Amino acid sequence: MNTKNIFAIIITYNPDLKTLGELVERLRPQVGHVLIVDNGSDIDIQTWQCGAQDLQYVEILKLGQNLGIAVGHNKGIQAAKRTNARYVLLMDQDSVPEHNMVKELLSKLVSLPNVAAVGARYLLDRPTQVSPFVRTRGLSRDRLLCGAGTDAVQVDFLISSGCLISIATLDIVGEMREDLFIDYVDVEWGLRANHCGLNSYGVCSAAMRHSLGDAPQTVFGKSIGTHSPLRHYYYVRNALLLYRESWIPFNWKVADGWRLCLRAIVYMLFSKPHRANFRMIPLAILHGLSGRSGKMSDD
Known part of the structure:
Protein backbone atom coordinates (compact mmCIF):
# COMPACT_ATOMS: atom_id res chain seq x y z
CA MET A 1 0.00 0.00 0.00
CA ASN A 2 1.77 3.15 -1.26
CA THR A 3 1.16 6.09 1.08
CA LYS A 4 3.70 8.37 -0.62
CA ASN A 5 1.03 9.88 -2.87
CA ILE A 6 -0.74 11.25 0.22
CA PHE A 7 -0.40 14.97 0.91
CA ALA A 8 -0.88 15.80 4.60
CA ILE A 9 -2.26 19.22 5.58
CA ILE A 10 -1.83 20.49 9.14
CA ILE A 11 -3.76 23.63 10.08
CA THR A 12 -2.16 25.70 12.85
CA TYR A 13 -3.22 28.69 14.90
CA ASN A 14 -1.02 29.47 17.91
CA PRO A 15 -0.19 25.78 18.34
CA ASP A 16 1.43 24.03 21.27
CA LEU A 17 4.87 23.53 19.73
CA LYS A 18 5.64 20.32 21.62
CA THR A 19 2.46 18.65 20.37
CA LEU A 20 3.00 19.98 16.86
CA GLY A 21 6.51 18.57 16.82
CA GLU A 22 5.22 15.19 17.97
CA LEU A 23 2.53 15.29 15.30
CA VAL A 24 5.03 16.00 12.53
CA GLU A 25 7.49 13.40 13.78
CA ARG A 26 4.77 10.75 13.82
CA LEU A 27 3.19 11.79 10.52
CA ARG A 28 6.14 12.47 8.24
CA PRO A 29 7.19 8.81 7.69
CA GLN A 30 3.60 7.87 6.85
CA VAL A 31 2.98 10.26 3.93
CA GLY A 32 4.72 11.70 0.90
CA HIS A 33 4.44 15.38 1.78
CA VAL A 34 3.56 17.48 4.84
CA LEU A 35 2.30 21.05 4.56
CA ILE A 36 1.68 23.25 7.59
CA VAL A 37 -0.85 25.97 6.80
CA ASP A 38 -0.49 28.61 9.49
CA ASN A 39 -3.52 30.80 10.12
CA GLY A 40 -1.77 33.92 11.39
CA SER A 41 -0.19 32.55 14.58
CA ASP A 42 1.56 34.92 16.95
CA ILE A 43 4.30 32.28 17.12
CA ASP A 44 6.87 32.41 14.31
CA ILE A 45 6.44 28.90 12.93
CA GLN A 46 9.29 29.25 10.45
CA THR A 47 11.79 30.31 13.11
CA TRP A 48 10.71 27.32 15.19
CA GLN A 49 11.08 25.11 12.13
CA CYS A 50 14.75 26.04 11.77
CA GLY A 51 15.47 24.69 15.25
CA ALA A 52 13.52 21.44 14.90
CA GLN A 53 15.16 18.63 12.97
CA ASP A 54 11.89 16.87 12.16
CA LEU A 55 10.56 20.00 10.46
CA GLN A 56 13.41 20.47 7.99
CA TYR A 57 11.49 18.67 5.23
CA VAL A 58 8.11 20.15 6.03
CA GLU A 59 6.68 22.95 3.92
CA ILE A 60 5.03 25.91 5.65
CA LEU A 61 2.43 28.18 4.11
CA LYS A 62 1.83 31.34 6.16
CA LEU A 63 -1.54 32.95 5.52
CA GLY A 64 -0.61 36.04 7.55
CA GLN A 65 -3.96 36.24 9.34
CA ASN A 66 -6.65 33.96 10.71
CA LEU A 67 -8.74 33.14 7.66
CA GLY A 68 -10.44 30.10 9.20
CA ILE A 69 -9.99 26.37 9.04
CA ALA A 70 -11.92 25.98 5.77
CA VAL A 71 -9.65 28.42 3.93
CA GLY A 72 -6.63 26.65 5.41
CA HIS A 73 -7.85 23.28 4.19
CA ASN A 74 -8.63 24.63 0.74
CA LYS A 75 -5.21 26.26 0.41
CA GLY A 76 -3.68 22.92 1.30
CA ILE A 77 -5.89 21.01 -1.11
CA GLN A 78 -4.93 23.37 -3.92
CA ALA A 79 -1.24 22.86 -3.09
CA ALA A 80 -1.77 19.09 -3.12
CA LYS A 81 -3.31 19.26 -6.58
CA ARG A 82 -0.27 21.16 -7.85
CA THR A 83 1.95 18.26 -6.74
CA ASN A 84 -0.33 15.72 -8.46
CA ALA A 85 -1.03 13.99 -5.13
CA ARG A 86 -3.86 11.46 -5.21
CA TYR A 87 -5.05 11.93 -1.63
CA VAL A 88 -5.11 14.56 1.10
CA LEU A 89 -4.96 13.87 4.82
CA LEU A 90 -6.38 16.63 7.01
CA MET A 91 -4.89 17.07 10.48
CA ASP A 92 -5.43 19.46 13.37
CA GLN A 93 -2.47 20.84 15.31
CA ASP A 94 -3.54 19.01 18.48
CA SER A 95 -3.85 15.49 17.03
CA VAL A 96 -1.13 12.84 17.14
CA PRO A 97 -1.61 9.75 14.92
CA GLU A 98 -0.61 6.20 15.71
CA HIS A 99 2.30 4.85 13.65
CA ASN A 100 0.04 2.85 11.30
CA MET A 101 -2.89 5.27 11.08
CA VAL A 102 -2.36 6.42 7.49
CA LYS A 103 -1.78 2.91 6.16
CA GLU A 104 -4.99 1.68 7.77
CA LEU A 105 -6.97 4.63 6.42
CA LEU A 106 -5.72 4.17 2.88
CA SER A 107 -6.45 0.44 2.96
CA LYS A 108 -10.10 1.14 3.72
CA LEU A 109 -10.40 4.10 1.37
CA VAL A 110 -9.50 2.00 -1.66
CA SER A 111 -11.65 -0.99 -0.68
CA LEU A 112 -14.93 0.44 0.61
CA PRO A 113 -17.83 1.10 -1.83
CA ASN A 114 -18.95 4.61 -2.84
CA VAL A 115 -16.51 6.13 -0.37
CA ALA A 116 -16.15 9.88 0.14
CA ALA A 117 -13.73 9.87 3.06
CA VAL A 118 -12.38 7.69 5.84
CA GLY A 119 -11.41 8.86 9.30
CA ALA A 120 -9.57 7.62 12.35
CA ARG A 121 -11.12 6.93 15.73
CA TYR A 122 -9.62 9.16 18.37
CA LEU A 123 -8.70 8.96 22.01
CA LEU A 124 -9.70 12.08 23.89
CA ASP A 125 -7.14 13.45 26.31
CA ARG A 126 -9.78 14.79 28.70
CA PRO A 127 -11.48 12.65 29.80
CA THR A 128 -9.42 9.70 28.59
CA GLN A 129 -11.86 7.81 26.41
CA VAL A 130 -12.37 6.74 22.83
CA SER A 131 -14.82 9.04 21.10
CA PRO A 132 -17.56 7.23 19.18
CA PHE A 133 -18.49 7.71 15.57
CA VAL A 134 -21.92 9.22 14.90
CA ARG A 135 -24.76 8.23 12.58
CA THR A 136 -28.32 9.57 12.41
CA ARG A 137 -31.20 7.13 12.04
CA GLY A 138 -34.64 8.64 11.92
CA LEU A 139 -34.72 11.28 14.65
CA SER A 140 -32.13 9.56 16.84
CA ARG A 141 -28.37 9.84 16.74
CA ASP A 142 -26.44 6.61 17.26
CA ARG A 143 -23.06 6.67 18.96
CA LEU A 144 -21.04 3.86 17.37
CA LEU A 145 -18.08 2.32 19.16
CA CYS A 146 -15.69 -0.09 17.51
CA GLY A 147 -16.15 -3.63 18.73
CA ALA A 148 -14.67 -7.02 17.98
CA GLY A 149 -14.85 -7.80 14.29
CA THR A 150 -15.79 -4.24 13.29
CA ASP A 151 -13.53 -2.88 10.54
CA ALA A 152 -15.38 0.29 9.59
CA VAL A 153 -18.67 2.02 10.34
CA GLN A 154 -20.67 4.25 8.04
CA VAL A 155 -21.23 7.71 9.52
CA ASP A 156 -22.89 11.03 8.72
CA PHE A 157 -19.58 12.89 8.78
CA LEU A 158 -16.05 12.74 10.14
CA ILE A 159 -14.14 15.29 12.13
CA SER A 160 -11.61 16.92 9.82
CA SER A 161 -8.57 15.77 11.77
CA GLY A 162 -7.51 12.31 10.70
CA CYS A 163 -9.70 12.45 7.59
CA LEU A 164 -8.36 10.97 4.32
CA ILE A 165 -9.99 12.08 1.05
CA SER A 166 -9.08 11.40 -2.56
CA ILE A 167 -8.49 14.30 -4.93
CA ALA A 168 -11.00 12.67 -7.31
CA THR A 169 -13.67 12.87 -4.61
CA LEU A 170 -12.89 16.53 -3.94
CA ASP A 171 -13.37 17.21 -7.65
CA ILE A 172 -16.88 15.73 -7.35
CA VAL A 173 -18.00 17.07 -3.96
CA GLY A 174 -16.05 20.32 -3.94
CA GLU A 175 -13.79 21.92 -1.36
CA MET A 176 -14.63 23.13 2.15
CA ARG A 177 -17.23 25.83 2.67
CA GLU A 178 -15.17 28.89 3.57
CA ASP A 179 -17.94 31.17 4.81
CA LEU A 180 -18.46 28.91 7.83
CA PHE A 181 -14.93 29.87 8.98
CA ILE A 182 -14.77 27.23 11.75
CA ASP A 183 -17.19 24.68 13.28
CA TYR A 184 -19.54 22.56 11.18
CA VAL A 185 -17.12 22.80 8.23
CA ASP A 186 -16.45 19.06 8.38
CA VAL A 187 -20.13 18.33 9.07
CA GLU A 188 -21.28 20.29 6.03
CA TRP A 189 -18.74 18.61 3.74
CA GLY A 190 -19.68 15.14 4.94
CA LEU A 191 -23.38 15.78 4.43
CA ARG A 192 -22.69 17.29 1.02
CA ALA A 193 -20.69 14.21 0.01
CA ASN A 194 -23.58 12.00 1.13
CA HIS A 195 -25.93 14.16 -0.96
CA CYS A 196 -23.67 13.34 -3.92
CA GLY A 197 -24.17 9.61 -3.27
CA LEU A 198 -20.91 9.04 -1.43
CA ASN A 199 -20.41 7.70 2.09
CA SER A 200 -18.03 8.50 4.94
CA TYR A 201 -16.58 5.74 7.13
CA GLY A 202 -14.91 5.62 10.50
CA VAL A 203 -12.01 3.16 10.46
CA CYS A 204 -11.64 1.16 13.66
CA SER A 205 -8.05 0.07 13.02
CA ALA A 206 -6.84 3.67 12.50
CA ALA A 207 -6.33 5.66 15.69
CA MET A 208 -4.94 8.95 16.95
CA ARG A 209 -4.80 11.00 20.12
CA HIS A 210 -6.87 14.16 19.91
CA SER A 211 -7.57 17.16 22.14
CA LEU A 212 -10.91 18.95 22.13
CA GLY A 213 -9.65 21.90 24.16
CA ASP A 214 -11.42 23.06 27.30
CA ALA A 215 -12.81 20.61 29.84
CA PRO A 216 -16.43 19.61 29.09
Whole structure:
Protein backbone atom coordinates (compact mmCIF):
# COMPACT_ATOMS: atom_id res chain seq x y z
CA MET A 1 0.00 0.00 0.00
CA ASN A 2 1.77 3.15 -1.26
CA THR A 3 1.16 6.09 1.08
CA LYS A 4 3.70 8.37 -0.62
CA ASN A 5 1.03 9.88 -2.87
CA ILE A 6 -0.74 11.25 0.22
CA PHE A 7 -0.40 14.97 0.91
CA ALA A 8 -0.88 15.80 4.60
CA ILE A 9 -2.26 19.22 5.58
CA ILE A 10 -1.83 20.49 9.14
CA ILE A 11 -3.76 23.63 10.08
CA THR A 12 -2.16 25.70 12.85
CA TYR A 13 -3.22 28.69 14.90
CA ASN A 14 -1.02 29.47 17.91
CA PRO A 15 -0.19 25.78 18.34
CA ASP A 16 1.43 24.03 21.27
CA LEU A 17 4.87 23.53 19.73
CA LYS A 18 5.64 20.32 21.62
CA THR A 19 2.46 18.65 20.37
CA LEU A 20 3.00 19.98 16.86
CA GLY A 21 6.51 18.57 16.82
CA GLU A 22 5.22 15.19 17.97
CA LEU A 23 2.53 15.29 15.30
CA VAL A 24 5.03 16.00 12.53
CA GLU A 25 7.49 13.40 13.78
CA ARG A 26 4.77 10.75 13.82
CA LEU A 27 3.19 11.79 10.52
CA ARG A 28 6.14 12.47 8.24
CA PRO A 29 7.19 8.81 7.69
CA GLN A 30 3.60 7.87 6.85
CA VAL A 31 2.98 10.26 3.93
CA GLY A 32 4.72 11.70 0.90
CA HIS A 33 4.44 15.38 1.78
CA VAL A 34 3.56 17.48 4.84
CA LEU A 35 2.30 21.05 4.56
CA ILE A 36 1.68 23.25 7.59
CA VAL A 37 -0.85 25.97 6.80
CA ASP A 38 -0.49 28.61 9.49
CA ASN A 39 -3.52 30.80 10.12
CA GLY A 40 -1.77 33.92 11.39
CA SER A 41 -0.19 32.55 14.58
CA ASP A 42 1.56 34.92 16.95
CA ILE A 43 4.30 32.28 17.12
CA ASP A 44 6.87 32.41 14.31
CA ILE A 45 6.44 28.90 12.93
CA GLN A 46 9.29 29.25 10.45
CA THR A 47 11.79 30.31 13.11
CA TRP A 48 10.71 27.32 15.19
CA GLN A 49 11.08 25.11 12.13
CA CYS A 50 14.75 26.04 11.77
CA GLY A 51 15.47 24.69 15.25
CA ALA A 52 13.52 21.44 14.90
CA GLN A 53 15.16 18.63 12.97
CA ASP A 54 11.89 16.87 12.16
CA LEU A 55 10.56 20.00 10.46
CA GLN A 56 13.41 20.47 7.99
CA TYR A 57 11.49 18.67 5.23
CA VAL A 58 8.11 20.15 6.03
CA GLU A 59 6.68 22.95 3.92
CA ILE A 60 5.03 25.91 5.65
CA LEU A 61 2.43 28.18 4.11
CA LYS A 62 1.83 31.34 6.16
CA LEU A 63 -1.54 32.95 5.52
CA GLY A 64 -0.61 36.04 7.55
CA GLN A 65 -3.96 36.24 9.34
CA ASN A 66 -6.65 33.96 10.71
CA LEU A 67 -8.74 33.14 7.66
CA GLY A 68 -10.44 30.10 9.20
CA ILE A 69 -9.99 26.37 9.04
CA ALA A 70 -11.92 25.98 5.77
CA VAL A 71 -9.65 28.42 3.93
CA GLY A 72 -6.63 26.65 5.41
CA HIS A 73 -7.85 23.28 4.19
CA ASN A 74 -8.63 24.63 0.74
CA LYS A 75 -5.21 26.26 0.41
CA GLY A 76 -3.68 22.92 1.30
CA ILE A 77 -5.89 21.01 -1.11
CA GLN A 78 -4.93 23.37 -3.92
CA ALA A 79 -1.24 22.86 -3.09
CA ALA A 80 -1.77 19.09 -3.12
CA LYS A 81 -3.31 19.26 -6.58
CA ARG A 82 -0.27 21.16 -7.85
CA THR A 83 1.95 18.26 -6.74
CA ASN A 84 -0.33 15.72 -8.46
CA ALA A 85 -1.03 13.99 -5.13
CA ARG A 86 -3.86 11.46 -5.21
CA TYR A 87 -5.05 11.93 -1.63
CA VAL A 88 -5.11 14.56 1.10
CA LEU A 89 -4.96 13.87 4.82
CA LEU A 90 -6.38 16.63 7.01
CA MET A 91 -4.89 17.07 10.48
CA ASP A 92 -5.43 19.46 13.37
CA GLN A 93 -2.47 20.84 15.31
CA ASP A 94 -3.54 19.01 18.48
CA SER A 95 -3.85 15.49 17.03
CA VAL A 96 -1.13 12.84 17.14
CA PRO A 97 -1.61 9.75 14.92
CA GLU A 98 -0.61 6.20 15.71
CA HIS A 99 2.30 4.85 13.65
CA ASN A 100 0.04 2.85 11.30
CA MET A 101 -2.89 5.27 11.08
CA VAL A 102 -2.36 6.42 7.49
CA LYS A 103 -1.78 2.91 6.16
CA GLU A 104 -4.99 1.68 7.77
CA LEU A 105 -6.97 4.63 6.42
CA LEU A 106 -5.72 4.17 2.88
CA SER A 107 -6.45 0.44 2.96
CA LYS A 108 -10.10 1.14 3.72
CA LEU A 109 -10.40 4.10 1.37
CA VAL A 110 -9.50 2.00 -1.66
CA SER A 111 -11.65 -0.99 -0.68
CA LEU A 112 -14.93 0.44 0.61
CA PRO A 113 -17.83 1.10 -1.83
CA ASN A 114 -18.95 4.61 -2.84
CA VAL A 115 -16.51 6.13 -0.37
CA ALA A 116 -16.15 9.88 0.14
CA ALA A 117 -13.73 9.87 3.06
CA VAL A 118 -12.38 7.69 5.84
CA GLY A 119 -11.41 8.86 9.30
CA ALA A 120 -9.57 7.62 12.35
CA ARG A 121 -11.12 6.93 15.73
CA TYR A 122 -9.62 9.16 18.37
CA LEU A 123 -8.70 8.96 22.01
CA LEU A 124 -9.70 12.08 23.89
CA ASP A 125 -7.14 13.45 26.31
CA ARG A 126 -9.78 14.79 28.70
CA PRO A 127 -11.48 12.65 29.80
CA THR A 128 -9.42 9.70 28.59
CA GLN A 129 -11.86 7.81 26.41
CA VAL A 130 -12.37 6.74 22.83
CA SER A 131 -14.82 9.04 21.10
CA PRO A 132 -17.56 7.23 19.18
CA PHE A 133 -18.49 7.71 15.57
CA VAL A 134 -21.92 9.22 14.90
CA ARG A 135 -24.76 8.23 12.58
CA THR A 136 -28.32 9.57 12.41
CA ARG A 137 -31.20 7.13 12.04
CA GLY A 138 -34.64 8.64 11.92
CA LEU A 139 -34.72 11.28 14.65
CA SER A 140 -32.13 9.56 16.84
CA ARG A 141 -28.37 9.84 16.74
CA ASP A 142 -26.44 6.61 17.26
CA ARG A 143 -23.06 6.67 18.96
CA LEU A 144 -21.04 3.86 17.37
CA LEU A 145 -18.08 2.32 19.16
CA CYS A 146 -15.69 -0.09 17.51
CA GLY A 147 -16.15 -3.63 18.73
CA ALA A 148 -14.67 -7.02 17.98
CA GLY A 149 -14.85 -7.80 14.29
CA THR A 150 -15.79 -4.24 13.29
CA ASP A 151 -13.53 -2.88 10.54
CA ALA A 152 -15.38 0.29 9.59
CA VAL A 153 -18.67 2.02 10.34
CA GLN A 154 -20.67 4.25 8.04
CA VAL A 155 -21.23 7.71 9.52
CA ASP A 156 -22.89 11.03 8.72
CA PHE A 157 -19.58 12.89 8.78
CA LEU A 158 -16.05 12.74 10.14
CA ILE A 159 -14.14 15.29 12.13
CA SER A 160 -11.61 16.92 9.82
CA SER A 161 -8.57 15.77 11.77
CA GLY A 162 -7.51 12.31 10.70
CA CYS A 163 -9.70 12.45 7.59
CA LEU A 164 -8.36 10.97 4.32
CA ILE A 165 -9.99 12.08 1.05
CA SER A 166 -9.08 11.40 -2.56
CA ILE A 167 -8.49 14.30 -4.93
CA ALA A 168 -11.00 12.67 -7.31
CA THR A 169 -13.67 12.87 -4.61
CA LEU A 170 -12.89 16.53 -3.94
CA ASP A 171 -13.37 17.21 -7.65
CA ILE A 172 -16.88 15.73 -7.35
CA VAL A 173 -18.00 17.07 -3.96
CA GLY A 174 -16.05 20.32 -3.94
CA GLU A 175 -13.79 21.92 -1.36
CA MET A 176 -14.63 23.13 2.15
CA ARG A 177 -17.23 25.83 2.67
CA GLU A 178 -15.17 28.89 3.57
CA ASP A 179 -17.94 31.17 4.81
CA LEU A 180 -18.46 28.91 7.83
CA PHE A 181 -14.93 29.87 8.98
CA ILE A 182 -14.77 27.23 11.75
CA ASP A 183 -17.19 24.68 13.28
CA TYR A 184 -19.54 22.56 11.18
CA VAL A 185 -17.12 22.80 8.23
CA ASP A 186 -16.45 19.06 8.38
CA VAL A 187 -20.13 18.33 9.07
CA GLU A 188 -21.28 20.29 6.03
CA TRP A 189 -18.74 18.61 3.74
CA GLY A 190 -19.68 15.14 4.94
CA LEU A 191 -23.38 15.78 4.43
CA ARG A 192 -22.69 17.29 1.02
CA ALA A 193 -20.69 14.21 0.01
CA ASN A 194 -23.58 12.00 1.13
CA HIS A 195 -25.93 14.16 -0.96
CA CYS A 196 -23.67 13.34 -3.92
CA GLY A 197 -24.17 9.61 -3.27
CA LEU A 198 -20.91 9.04 -1.43
CA ASN A 199 -20.41 7.70 2.09
CA SER A 200 -18.03 8.50 4.94
CA TYR A 201 -16.58 5.74 7.13
CA GLY A 202 -14.91 5.62 10.50
CA VAL A 203 -12.01 3.16 10.46
CA CYS A 204 -11.64 1.16 13.66
CA SER A 205 -8.05 0.07 13.02
CA ALA A 206 -6.84 3.67 12.50
CA ALA A 207 -6.33 5.66 15.69
CA MET A 208 -4.94 8.95 16.95
CA ARG A 209 -4.80 11.00 20.12
CA HIS A 210 -6.87 14.16 19.91
CA SER A 211 -7.57 17.16 22.14
CA LEU A 212 -10.91 18.95 22.13
CA GLY A 213 -9.65 21.90 24.16
CA ASP A 214 -11.42 23.06 27.30
CA ALA A 215 -12.81 20.61 29.84
CA PRO A 216 -16.43 19.61 29.09
CA GLN A 217 -19.40 20.58 31.24
CA THR A 218 -21.63 17.82 32.62
CA VAL A 219 -25.27 18.94 32.62
CA PHE A 220 -28.28 16.67 33.18
CA GLY A 221 -25.95 13.69 32.92
CA LYS A 222 -24.58 14.71 29.51
CA SER A 223 -21.01 15.79 28.81
CA ILE A 224 -20.91 18.87 26.58
CA GLY A 225 -17.71 20.41 25.27
CA THR A 226 -17.21 24.11 25.88
CA HIS A 227 -14.88 26.67 24.35
CA SER A 228 -14.56 30.43 24.19
CA PRO A 229 -17.66 32.62 23.66
CA LEU A 230 -16.48 33.30 20.10
CA ARG A 231 -16.31 29.56 19.31
CA HIS A 232 -19.76 29.15 20.83
CA TYR A 233 -20.97 31.85 18.44
CA TYR A 234 -19.60 30.02 15.41
CA TYR A 235 -21.00 26.69 16.58
CA VAL A 236 -24.55 27.97 17.06
CA ARG A 237 -24.58 30.25 14.02
CA ASN A 238 -23.17 27.67 11.63
CA ALA A 239 -25.59 24.98 12.78
CA LEU A 240 -28.46 27.32 11.97
CA LEU A 241 -26.91 28.14 8.60
CA LEU A 242 -26.90 24.44 7.76
CA TYR A 243 -30.54 24.06 8.81
CA ARG A 244 -31.39 26.63 6.10
CA GLU A 245 -30.06 24.31 3.37
CA SER A 246 -32.87 22.49 1.56
CA TRP A 247 -30.66 19.59 0.48
CA ILE A 248 -29.80 18.54 4.05
CA PRO A 249 -32.23 15.83 5.28
CA PHE A 250 -34.98 17.12 7.57
CA ASN A 251 -34.52 14.31 10.09
CA TRP A 252 -30.84 15.21 10.45
CA LYS A 253 -31.78 18.84 11.17
CA VAL A 254 -34.23 17.76 13.87
CA ALA A 255 -31.77 15.31 15.47
CA ASP A 256 -29.04 17.93 15.48
CA GLY A 257 -31.32 20.81 16.41
CA TRP A 258 -32.45 19.64 19.84
CA ARG A 259 -28.83 19.02 20.79
CA LEU A 260 -28.02 22.52 19.62
CA CYS A 261 -30.71 23.88 21.94
CA LEU A 262 -29.15 22.03 24.87
CA ARG A 263 -25.70 23.31 23.98
CA ALA A 264 -26.90 26.90 23.68
CA ILE A 265 -28.46 26.70 27.15
CA VAL A 266 -25.27 25.24 28.61
CA TYR A 267 -23.14 27.89 26.93
CA MET A 268 -25.22 30.71 28.40
CA LEU A 269 -25.90 29.32 31.88
CA PHE A 270 -22.88 27.24 32.76
CA SER A 271 -19.91 28.48 30.68
CA LYS A 272 -17.68 31.33 31.74
CA PRO A 273 -17.48 34.21 31.09
CA HIS A 274 -21.27 34.31 31.47
CA ARG A 275 -21.74 37.88 30.24
CA ALA A 276 -19.88 37.25 26.99
CA ASN A 277 -21.82 34.04 26.32
CA PHE A 278 -25.12 35.79 27.02
CA ARG A 279 -24.14 38.31 24.36
CA MET A 280 -22.73 35.90 21.76
CA ILE A 281 -25.39 33.18 21.74
CA PRO A 282 -28.36 35.47 20.90
CA LEU A 283 -26.15 37.17 18.30
CA ALA A 284 -25.33 33.78 16.80
CA ILE A 285 -29.02 32.90 16.62
CA LEU A 286 -29.82 36.21 14.94
CA HIS A 287 -27.03 35.83 12.38
CA GLY A 288 -27.81 32.18 11.71
CA LEU A 289 -31.49 32.77 11.14
CA SER A 290 -30.78 35.76 8.90
CA GLY A 291 -28.17 33.89 6.84
CA ARG A 292 -25.15 35.94 7.88
CA SER A 293 -21.89 33.99 7.50
CA GLY A 294 -18.16 34.64 7.35
CA LYS A 295 -15.68 35.73 9.98
CA MET A 296 -16.76 37.78 12.97
CA SER A 297 -15.38 41.28 12.48
CA ASP A 298 -13.89 41.47 15.97
CA ASP A 299 -12.12 38.09 15.78
